[in-house]
Amino acid sequence: MAFLLRLMWRNIFRQKLRVGLTGLGIVIAVIAFALLRTLVDAWYAGVNASSSSRLVTRHAISLGFSLPIHYQQKIRQVSGVSGVSFAVWFGGIYINEKNFFPQFAVEPSTYFNLFPEFAIEPEERAAFLHDRKGALVGRKLAAQYGWKVGDTIPLRGTIYPGEWNFVVRGIYHGAERGSDESMFFFHYANLNENLKKLGDSRADHVGIFFVGIDKPKRAAEISAAIDELFKNSLAETFTETEKAFQLGFVAMTETIVMAVRIVSMVVIVIIMAVMANTMAMSARERIGEYATLKALGFGPVWIAALIVGESLILALGAGGVGILAAFPVVDRVAELLGRFFPVFMLSGRTIWMAWAAALVVGMAAAVFPAYKAATVSVSEGLRSL
């Protein structure tokens, strides 16, 4: 076995340029694969981060319609509901349109009880609760713009016109690995007060309700009970699990996600062809050596193992380098795309898929050359020398 491994290892480096270029190709392919799969994961980050103990209630027609705030009390009374909060999409502009980040007007006293994944220092939480003009921002967002507690953040309203100034009272961080740290929260009371002053009909209306439930397995029953409450009203509701709500967003861009998935597979198929060519060339050049080994008594399985092993060492070695290199590359891309993808990180699943891809490339590339070398007749192989 040791002898076989030694021979595999030395065979790999016989054609240094060829193996170097093939290895480089695998490294780049694995990085590309990891990047594309991370992009798909980023697309589903909201879905993955959603809690099974939360429901989302929105207007039955579409998200574009708002719901009366007094629904909150009615929903709270439904059996199995442990808490209700709400959020309003603000859509303000920070300096210019390029600086996009999600902003929500929320009811802090109820909202953060429902979202324990947003971890806040107690003193910052208290400061935010007591300041109606205060804002709570995610760690990544604060880092991106260099904000600190006490800074005033000006936002130009688009949905809710006017110049809005908020004072950063706290910076939250994700309690879980996939938590979104790029959001901006402020008091709904602040927004509502202004709307009332302006006589805006949108006062006392919210975008969506978040409903906490005691037992996730009762989600369907509770959703139906909530929607039943508002049946035949002017604003009927549609309630679903948070996961289904997030999936609804992803479904709108399903074609793009599918295209990214296909491209990630195409990358692997291309490198498989390159690797198969390398292995086929190597095996063809050494067919006389394989015939010699067979003449000496080495069996076809041993010869096939020599080729498959060589292919696997190359594919998994280069694949490993590609996976290691993917970490800084993904981090850099996360910085560049942070405003579009708040959660952009290499997942354990992607790493395993990259390893599996390298394994499949190594195996598939070796199948034909190994079969050819294992089945070549000794006298025919010796004649090729």
Add this chain to the structure above:
Amino acid sequence: MPSLIEIRNLSKFYRRGEQRIPVLVDINLDVMEGDFLALMGPSGSGKSTLLNLIAGLDRPTAGVLRVGGVDIAALPESALADWRAAHVGFVFQFYNLIPVLTAFENVELPLTLTPLSRQERRQHVELVIELVGLGDRKTHYPRQLSGGQQQRVAIARALVTDPMLIVADEPTGDLDRASAAEILELMERMNEDLGKTIVMVTHDQRAADKAHYVQHLDKGELSERVEVLARTP
């Protein structure tokens, strides 16, 4: 004394499309243990084919082929490979060494198929490498050795498993005269001192003169054996 190699009415045909091309026709041959036989003949006469059949690298179309009492034509592929590993040493015209292995490792290669320990393998390899006079070249790769030295490594590889039969296909065909003489001398020692039975294919009369007797092949037919009366010193 029984024949080590016993060939009766052996034929070998190749197929090319519908055509059946005879390579060896009705061959009868006996090689005794300790014999040194040289097979000569023009190119395409079937010498290498006969050698391959004797060594178990190819299978006859018809006839009987026994080596050491074993009907090797009847052995399944894996058993034939085991038989070759245990009983046949090979010396090729172009040495057929593995370029990424050192001289020592090339010689050790056939022993990796045996149950010998690493230490025992080392002892065997040291012994035969000294025997062929390459004790100081053990760590050299084939590209760092001359043709003659490479062929000596190949001979050491052929000897290391202590086979009953050595087959050599034009062992001096790629060598200059001086190197060829050294290799022939080594083969003569293998035969005389170690008692190895050798079947050698050659075009070189000087090589053939080292054998006990010569048999000529022409158009697949074997001539009468010719004893080498005055073997060259």
